[in-house]
Amino acid sequence: MRFNREVVKVADARERLFPHIRVKPTEKLKLEQCVGRYLAQEIVSTSPLPHFHRSSMDGYAIRAADTRGATRERPVLLEVLETIPAGSVPQHPITRGTASRIMTGAAVPEGADAVVMIEWTETIEKDEKTYIYIPRELEPGTHIAPTGSELEQGTLLLGKGQRIGPGEMALLATFGYAEVEVYERPTVAIFATGSELLNVSSPLLPGKIRNSNSYTLLSLLLDAGAIPLMQETLPDEVEQAQAKILDALDRADLVITTGGVSVGDFDILVDIFERWDGRMLFNKVAMRPGSPTTVGVREDKFLFSLSGNPGACFVGFELFVRPVIAGMMGKPDRSLPTFTAVMDEDFTKPSPFERYVRGRYEIVDGQMFVRLAGTEKSSITLTIKDANCLIVVPPGGRGVGKGDKVQAIMLKKWE
Ligand SMILES: Nc1nc2c(c(=O)[nH]1)N[C@H]1C(S)=C(S)[C@@H](COP(=O)(O)OP(=O)(O)OC[C@H]3O[C@@H](n4cnc5c(N)ncnc54)[C@H](O)[C@@H]3O)O[C@H]1N2
Numbered sequence: 143m144r145f146n147r148e149v150v151k152v153a154d155a156r157e158r159l160f161p162h163i164r165v166k167p168t169e170k171l172k173l174e175q176c177v178g179r180y181l182a183q184e185i186v187s188t189s190p191l192p193h194f195h196r197s198s199m200d201g202y203a204i205r206a207a208d209t210r211g212a213t214r215e216r217p218v219l220l221e222v223l224e225t226i227p228a229g230s231v232p233q234h235p236i237t238r239g240t241a242s243r244i245m246t247g248a249a250v251p252e253g254a255d256a257v258v259m260i261e262w263t264e265t266i267e268k269d270e271k272t273y274i275y276i277p278r279e280l281e282p283g284t285h286i287a288p289t290g291s292e293l294e295q296g297t298l299l300l301g302k303g304q305r306i307g308p309g310e311m312a313l314l315a316t317f318g319y320a321e322v323e324v325y326e327r328p329t330v331a332i333f334a335t336g337s338e339l340l341n342v343s344s345p346l347l348p349g350k351i352r353n354s355n356s357y358t359l360l361s362l363l364l365d366a367g368a369i370p371l372m373q374e375t376l377p378d379e380v381e382q383a384q385a386k387i388l389d390a391l392d393r394a395d396l397v398i399t400t401g402g403v404s405v406g407d408f409d410i411l412v413d414i415f416e417r418w419d420g421r422m423l424f425n426k427v428a429m430r431p432g433s434p435t436t437v438g439v440r441e442d443k444f445l446f447s448l449s450g451n452p453g454a455c456f457v458g459f460e461l462f463v464r465p466v467i468a469g470m471m472g473k474p475d476r477s478l479p480t481f482t483a484v485m486d487e488d489f490t491k492p493s494p495f496e497r498y499v500r501g502r503y504e505i506v507d508g509q510m511f512v513r514l515a516g517t518e519k520s521s522i523t524l525t526i527k528d529a530n531c532l533i534v535v536p537p538g539g540r541g542v543g544k545g546d547k548v549q550a551i552m553l554k555k556w557e
């Protein structure tokens with residue numbers, strides 16, 4: 143069993159996960175708590191936008207017809223009736239020969255069909271009345287956003303499964319959605335395994351290292367919208383680790399372990415999966431890094447056992463865990479954010495498996511280029527911070543050369 147693992151392609155491994163995704167129940171949240179959540183309801187415009195004829199400039203509301211024939215030499219003279227601040231209701235309709243001073247965002251008074259900017263006018267006072275000169279003709283509609291010009295009432299704006307970001311928040315607020323039905327966040331228990339692991343606060347000891355994977359995962363999970371539950375580090379002791387992991391599976395929606403999944407004597411997850419009473423979906427993937435990545439499901443809950451090597455742990459999360467969490471939070475689409483780019487350097491490391499190389503993309507003269515974030519090795523921690531994409535290098539002895547077209551997966555969309 144230990145050395146006889148069926149190798150599964152990345153795409154097939156991902157496909158094996160998806161039927162087991164169970165979408166979380168929904169909850170009603172205050173709008174300010176909805177950022178990063180996925181909508182469990184459709185959102186329609188509850189009014190036209192704008193819902194009144196709105197001035198888009200500080201100026202004067204006028205009848206465009208009154209400016210006919212106006213020039214610098216022969217400006218038209220209009221009597222000013224009132225001042226209309228944003229938020230108020232105009233008191234006087236505009237009739238021939240009149241205007242009202244109006245502010246950006248204010249409701250345009252009846253009868254007016256154009257707004258002339260303040261800068262274009264000259265004000266005079268005469269007989270306790272205010273007048274303006276307008277030195278040019280205006281087209282009807284100038285600087286007015288008519289009712290419903292951005293959106294009609296009843297327009298479907300956002301569908302179920304849409305993630306809520308800045309633009310979605312703006313629409314929800316605009317249309318009065320003070321509470322929103324969204325999917326709950328899954329809880330995810332994180333276990334680092336390995337007797338070599340020290341807590342972050344520990345001084346270094348001979349042969350031991352500090353546990354970094356738990357913190358990488360903590361950050362990835364928060365970014366993905368899940369609720370991370372940091373667990374104690376597990377020594378390479380099968381019985382104890384198994385009990386802790388099974389207990390966490392009862393408490394959390396999903397469990398992630400790192401380390402102990404390869405062919406070493408103390409790779410305890412292999413033993414745990416041998417005794418696993420759930421389904422093992424795969425235990426070897428045709429990829430580097432992270433080939434020993436193993437995933438099981440038990441009563442519709444996933445146990446993701448990612449490789450211990452920091453680079454492999456990171457890549458395993460992006461390819462397998464992130465889409466599952468998004469699915470549990472209501473995202474319907476399982477695809478990876480892939481793009482095509484041109485290699486900006488040679489990468490000729492041979493590999494029997496497809497490689498997901500930590501890279502950086504950059505647009506130069508309208509062309510997307512990618513290069514390595516640094517030394518590409520599963521054990522390297524340094525390049526995780528520098529990667530903004532994963533370059534997909536096909537298997538084989540040749541790798542890819544400078545100028546070759548490659549596929550890459552977008553990371554860190556917030557950067
Ligand atoms: N004979 C073979 N040896 C190895 C093979 C193989 O096919 N045959 N595969 C290699 C590959 S590829 C990988 S990837 C690793 C996978 O190892 P494990 O997933 O079993 O992980 P560990 O053995 O526990 O640790 C590997 C490495 O990562 C360090 N580590 C572990 N946990 C953490 C943590 N929480 N924070 C930071 N660093 C961690 C650990 O100390 C090891 O250095 O196996 C290869 N071997």
Ligand code: MOO
Nearest residue numbers: 431432433454520
């Ligand atoms: O599968 Mo391992 O992560 O390549 O080095």
Ligand SMILES: [Mg+2]
Nearest residue numbers: 402404406409
């Ligand atoms: Mg190992």
